[in-house]
Every structure is written in structure tokens, then in C-alpha cells.
Amino acid sequence: MPSDNPPKRYRAAELVDFTDRLFCAAGCEAEKAMAIAEHLVEADLIGHTTHGLAQATPYLEELQSGALRKAGEPTLLADRGAAITWDGTALPGIWLTDKALLLAAERAKRHGICAVAIRRSHHIGCLSVYLRRITEMKLMAIIACSDPSDATMAPYGGLAPVFTPDPLALGIPTDGDPILVDISSSVTTNAMTARLRREGKRFPGKWALDAEGRPSDDPAVLAAKPPGTLLPIGGVDHGHKGYGLALAVEALTQGLSGVQVIDPTAFGGIESYLRETSWLARLCREAPPVPGVYAVRLPGQQACARRRAGLAEGIALYPGTMPGLENWAMKLAVTLPSPIDG
């Protein structure tokens, strides 16, 4: 089995090219393969490693099984100008979401706001990745995502899994780096839970309930039979908050993926909007920190810094990611990327 110890570093462009060739070799249409490749590498660049190239392996498996479709277009189900619905027909969620956001951005410039709901989308990856691009157009983006078929979170006070971690992401342009909010309604995500379980680690707090409803820091309770559940944000103390947020995300997505773009120009004007958001960002960054904290950070601040560093110095993928891809590269006869030092 190939090893990636010590970890090699790769240029982002090299990884995009490699991933693109992998997905093309797996039969994906060119535009879709490139959208997936750019997205997954971006996720690794900003440090969202559970949703980066680590996802390429399950995607490739599902392309092979047919659960993820290789070619085609979404079907337009409804269009009222500011409200659009697509059937994604199990096409790559990343490609669909990119496309939906661009359409929503175009329509938001006309109507002030536009929402696109996508039925039957495949996995849409790392929400923060989409946000930055939209904020670069000085627009606000909101992405919500749910998948009732893969529920791991119970309603607050309950034991049965009803919700996925139901993330809500919101990109806010400022006069500097954007604010990139990306929060799940549960204390932690399925991907993080699976990773900690594989590595025999614990949650930093009691973030789950076992099947009997006892708070637990063991990610393995999610895989027990019967399974435990992830706690909603607020945990045992005030989990009704995360429960409420999950219901909001479910409603916004109507059980689907939902994107929304808002053009501040259509409301109070872009100048006053940026003045407002930049002032807020400054207030947060400059707030005196609590003892033990170096400085208050804005959501997205670390992602933007990591991205700049990764573009300059290359990316060291999360341990185990490249070995998984090397197996697929062999299978699909795709040349491996060259590491920076190699």
C-alpha cells in the first residue's frame, strides 16, 4: 500500500489537474470533472479537510455504482424570476451548486434576491468554498443543505435520528476578506464523527447521545447498534437552539439543497452595506480576547489565511487522503501529481 508519511506537499494547480483527470477517466463530463476538482482542492486549501480530496474516493465509488450521474443537465421544474427549482437528477452536487449560484447571482442583480432549490442533488461538498466566489462579486450568498436519508441528529429531547447535521452557510462581503459562516445545526458533522471514530479519538465534549440518551464524547456511539445521535448546537444544556436551526434549514431546503443570493445594491446600497459589514468585522477582530485566547477571529479568517499560504507554499493533504487517491489513479491509469519536493 502506498504511504504518504512524511506528508508531501503539492501545488494546488497540480492537484486540481490530477483530480480533474481522475474524474474524466471515471467518465464524468469535462465541465463536471473540473468543477469537482477545483472545489475539492479549494476545500483542502482552506483547511476543510473532511470535505476536500478525502471526498474524491466516495465520489468515484458512486460514479462507478451509478449513484452519482456522469452526464446530463438539471431539469427546470419552476421559474418565477426570483425563485427557481431544478431537479438535479443525481448529477454532481458541486457542479449543480456552482451553476445554481451563478444563476442566482445574475437574477439577484435584477430582482435584489433570488433563491434556487435543487431536488435530487448529489453531495455538495464544502459550503464555504462557494461563498468566497459570490462575495467576490460583492453579493451575499446563503446555502442550506439537508438530506433526510442520512439522518444522525435527533430532535432535542428525542432519541431517533431525524436530521442530517443540516448546515447553513452564509458569505458576507466586506472591504477586506469576506466573512464566511458555515455552521452545522449539530455540534459536529458526520464527516468529523467518522474521522474521529476511525482514528480512535474522542469528541472534545459530550457532543453525542448514546442509544439510551446518555451524553457521550465517543464518536463510536453513532455507529453502534442501535445507533446514538449527534446533539444539536447547545448540547444537553440548550439544544433546542440547534434543533430550531435544523428545522429552519429543513424548511429552507424543503428537504433539498437551497441557495440564495442577495444583492445589497438593491437594498440600502453597496457602499453602506460594506461600511456596515466592515465595521462589524473590525469590532469583532478588535474585541479584547478572553484569557487564553490570542485574538478574536472572524469565521473565514483562518480559511482565507490558510488559502493564501496553501497557494504560496503548496498543500499537505490530510493523512490517508493521497493513498486512497493513488489506488484510484492506478485503477484508472491516471498519472500521479508531482509533489513539490519530489
Next chain:
Amino acid sequence: MPSDNPPKRYRAAELVDFTDRLFCAAGCEAEKAMAIAEHLVEADLIGHTTHGLAQATPYLEELQSGALRKAGEPTLLADRGAAITWDGTALPGIWLTDKALLLAAERAKRHGICAVAIRRSHHIGCLSVYLRRITEMKLMAIIACSDPSDATMAPYGGLAPVFTPDPLALGIPTDGDPILVDISSSVTTNAMTARLRREGKRFPGKWALDAEGRPSDDPAVLAAKPPGTLLPIGGVDHGHKGYGLALAVEALTQGLSGVQVIDPTAFGGIESYLRETSWLARLCREAPPVPGVYAVRLPGQQACARRRAGLAEGIALYPGTMPGLENWAMKLAVTLPSPIDG
């Protein structure tokens, strides 16, 4: 000083009439007085007592001081069909929000979605109250609210208050009672903090930080000099979630009040939407409860039950509320409401 011990019960209609007369006597235009009266009594009806008639006293004080305007219309600043901006010119926030939601509902039926931002609105009361009315039209309502001038919550990891509790409310129609989500981005609200402090009580958990950043269950730390802050949802353990939500609310409101109405008919259709939300509601209600919990509840479920009981049996106001109003009734020469038992 008048006493309300033992507490008297009042018919909701009697309280609405009394409150309407109080605000008319204080000089409010008729439509505004009635909007305020209906809203505050509705808040008490659903059990949101910190935002019910307990608010009448500060409102009346601010009418008198001029901080709350008695008459006039909002100024239209922008209108793109699906995106509207008003200057509320310090008019009653309840009346403005009612009006904004009705306009948004009308426009959502045409465009599928509509957002109204209101600049310079006075206090908008209890968000859940608005939601029910919109869900009765089988529409979804989203209300976000922020007020940078009354900050009590610090960014996660910081000590300086930057945010108000920044609530987000979302009304979801089902085939039965609606789901009414109304969550602040902080673990608790300013109104609840003030009430517990007045009554010498504690928070049920460490929901605040003192001025040095030590977690505390004492609501008095918010009024200390220098003041402490409310913790965002997730508290010390994962407060970056509530911090993210607060930033999202700030962006959605652009530092203003923001309402949004979505018409499910414009997306996948109202039948499939209601099927989806009703199925989700059922899954939550029927989830087996954790030990010590009688049954899993949906947000809004208790409010709807309380409302039905209050309409049938009358309302016992929160202790201290009626004495405060009796003083104003005397001052404004308004007849007191008759309690049910005479």
C-alpha cells in the same frame, strides 16, 4: 401601589381593547395602537411574557420621550419587486413589521420570494407572533432582527459586547399547527436576563461571561461596571456556532430589521411542501424521548397549545405586568380591563 396577587385572569379581547385605548390615549395613530395591542396580547397568549404586555410600559415611556414616533408612514428607499427597503423613521416596529410582512407575502406570491429591510424601526416585539399569521397563508416567513446600539453579546473568544442577541425566527406551515422557530444567537435574551436579575435569580447554566471572561450563571454580571456579556449559542464549549449565527443575522438585516416571505407554491408546489414539513413534524413528535422527557416537542407546539387555552380560559399576566399598566391607565385616564372573575 396596586397589587395583582392572587393573579387575575383576563379575556384576550378585553386586554387588546384596554391596550389599544392606552396607546390611543398616549397619542398613537389608531392603526398603530391596534397593531401594538394585538401583538403584545398575542405574545402573552403564547407564553412569551417578556415580550408581551410587559413591553407596554417601556413603549409608553418612549412615546412620551419621543424616541417612538406616534404617527406617519415609512419612507420607501428602494423597490425591485422582490427586494424592498424602508426607512421606518422610528415608527412602532410592530406596526411596521406587520405591514412589511403583508407586503412581502403579496410580492412572494408573484415572485416566489420577497425580502423587506427596515431601517430605523423601533422595537419589533415577539417574532413568533408574526410567524403564525404568515403560515396561515401557507407561506414561510423569516424574520431577523439586530440592534447594534444595544449590544450585550461578545464575539466568541472576546470580551467586548458587539451583538444584540440577534434573533432569527422562521415560520413553517404544516398540515396542522405551524412550526414556529424563534431563536436568539445568544444562549438567552436581554429581556430574560433583566427579568432574572430583577428577581434575584440565576441562569440555569453558565450563560454569561463576566468582564474578565469568567463563565457565570449570574445575570447581574451584565449590569456590572464594566459589564459582562451573554455567551453565544454553544456557550464556552462551541460558541463559535452562535457567533456565526449572529453574524448571519447581522448580514441578513444589514444592521436593520429584515423580513422575508417565501411561497412554496413557486418552488416544488404547496402540496409536496406541506407533505414534507408535516412528515418532518411527525418524525419529531413521534421520536422516542430521552429518559426524563415526557415527549419531544416541536418549536411552537407549546405556544399554539397555550394560545388555545388562553383564548378559552383567559390570560393570567406575568406578575408585575398589570400594576405597571394600572399606573399608566391612571395617568392617561383609561378604564382598567375587567378580570374574568370580577
